[in-house]
Amino acid sequence: MKILINLAFQSLFNRKVTVFLTIISLTVSIVLFLSIDTLRLGAKKSFFGNVKSGDLILGSRSGEIQLLLYSLFQIGSPTNNISWESYKEISKKSEIDWIVPISLGDSHKQFRVMGTTKEYFERYSYRKSKKLQYQFGTHFQNTFDVVIGNDVAKILNYKLDDSIIVAHGIGSQSLHDEFPFKVKGILQKTGTSLDRLVLVSLEALEAIHKDWKAGSKIPIKGTNNKKNFTEQDLIPKEITAAIIKLKSPITIFKVQREINDYEYEPLQAIIPGIVLTKLWQIVSVTENIMLAISAMVIVSALIGLIAILYSTLNNRRREMALLRIVGASPKTIFSLLLLEALIISFLSIVFSIILTQLLNFFLFPILDNKYGIYLENNFLLLKDFYFFLIVLLTAVIVSIFPALQAYKNSINDGI
Amino acid sequence: MNNALEIKNLLFKWNNQDNFSLKIKNLSIKRNKKVIMFGESGSGKSTLLNLISGIMSPISGTIIIKDTITNNLSSNKKDAFRANNIGVIFQQLNLLDYISPINNILLPCFFTNFKKKNKNYFYNRAFNLASKLDLKKNILLQRNSSQLSLGQKQRVAIIRAVINKPFLIVADEPTSALDNRNKENFLNLLVNICETEKITLLMVSHDTSLKKYFDSNITLERIVKK
Secondary structure, eight states: OHHHHHHHHHHHHHTHHHHHHHHHHHHHHHHHHHHHHHHHHHHHHHHHHTTSSOSEEEEESSOHHHHHIIIIIOOSOOSOOEEHHHHHHHHTOTTEEEEEEEEEEEEETTEEEEEEOTHHHHHOEETTTEEOOEEEEOSOOSTTEEEEOHHHHHHHTOOTTOEEOOBSSSSOSOBOTTSOEEEEEEEOOOSSGGGGEEEEEHHHHHHHTTTEETTEEOOOTTTOOGGGOOTTTTSOSEESEEEEEESOGGGHHHHHHHHHTOSSSOEEEEOHHHHHHHHHHHHHHHHHHHHHHHHHHHHHHHHHHHHHHHHHHHHTHHHHHHHHHTTOOHHHHHHHHHHHHHHHHHHHHHHHHHHHHHHHHHHHHHIIIIIOOOOOOOSOOHHHHHHHHHHHHHHHHHTHHHHHHHHHHHHHOOO | OOEEEEEEEEEEEGGGOSSSEEEEEEEEEETTOEEEEEOOTTSSHHHHHHHHHTSSOOSEEEEEETTEEGGGSOHHHHHHHHHHHEEEEOTTOOOOTTSOHHHHHHHHHHTTTOOHHHHHHHHHHHHHHHHHTTOOHHHHTSSOSTTOOHHHHHHHHHHHHHTTOOSEEEEESTTTTSOHHHHHHHHHHHHHHHHHHTOEEEEEESOGGGGGGSSEEEEHHHHBOO
16 A cells, blocks of 8 residues: 555656646635635625624514615615604513614715614624724714714725714705714724714704705704704604614514514514525525536536546556556556545645635735625634545546546556 | 476467467476577567466466466466566566656565565665666665666666566567667676576567577467467
């Protein structure tokens, strides 16, 4: 056995250029597969990372995916709001640990404005229960303070204490220009939709909409002075949705049912994890296609491997005949070829492990900082070992064909 | 056992087809004799050597080497028997270019009786034989064999053929590509080593001028049945 390994190694080394190219093509395809797999898992994780915070999302009755998209990802628009009274009523439930309201509808430049409470900043968590951090400043102190996401600050070049005017609706020209906001905090990059949000307090949203009705400004004399608002004035009338955390996850379906059966207003509660899974099933078609493509790349690399083994067979007839003469059996010749394929694929796997680790090391921080794609740097997972095993096994199985040819040749070829 | 090799009623057909066949009624070679066999190209010399070394199998008949009917052995045993008892030198002095000369020499040992305890024995034997043939140790220890000169390759091939103390050496036109001086050197070395190691030699060639190095000669056409 030792002699076979030596022979295989030295023979491969003797053909180093072709062997090296084969190893490179196999390595690249394995790295491609592993990278796509990592990206796929990373995308899924950062997608699902947005739902770490709550058990239920409360909103007006509409499509559940729609509610999920606008409440967690700020994609699309809510069809209806829910009244502050219903929100208060629901929040009285004893099963609820905390409940954070959010209110959408306005925008600043290309970014959405979301009204919420201070609690949002404490409760919000992403990835593996990471908490929000401020790059600069802190959460709002006064009514017209604003906290902006990292992308907002970067793209619009905002600093602390800059002044911001919020526009009514999305992409609208009518500005709430009588109420300028002040940047009080800039959040650190999270890689979630939060990076592209402008956060204000619910009270501020109420204040700037005091003299608005049905989307247009109706000035009422004497009230358009912000100093005149009393605390009572600024209690919101409506919110868009609310994130609910329960004391115990066992009560999740009970609370959900109670909210769905709420008799004074058409409400619905969704379990974000479940809805997200439904949504992911739609998205994951692309994911599977990517995976299938990279699997095909591996197959083509393996075909390249057999092609190399086949094409060298003729040049190596004398070598094989010589081995036969000195006592090697046809079986030995057969195993020699399998061993060569095994060595090639094993080396490719080793190289691809090194390469992916290097890529992880150098690329992941860049992806995280620049694009907010957070990928976990797991060294090698069990599934990767299974994958390597499959690659090795496939390599051996496909090289049975050239090995069989060598076996036949070595029976017929004499001196 | 007076005969090193005995062939009786041998019939061989290439791939069991009729386009080439070899029939030999009787051929025997005495122990420790050096025999040269002449034959035209295509007369079946190489085929006969392949049959003797057990690479190919006859359809019928017997081949007896060292009192063993080799053509009845299982294919594994045939391969082992060949590695242990038959040294082969062939036309292009086939060495594996990508392994060292010493490993080329030891190839037959790797496939047979190379154990830890006798590893040194075979290494020493290789170096001893090499020094007798004027091959320095550092030449044998080169990283690969492609750098060797033709003369060095010949000597390495001879050493490889005798390393396992074979009973019989078969040589297939090893001199056909050599000029006269090299031919002479080669045959002297080969004949000498067979005498000192007490090995029977069967060499095939079409060059009748080589007769003088051998004890006897056979012409293949004469022993082949038409």
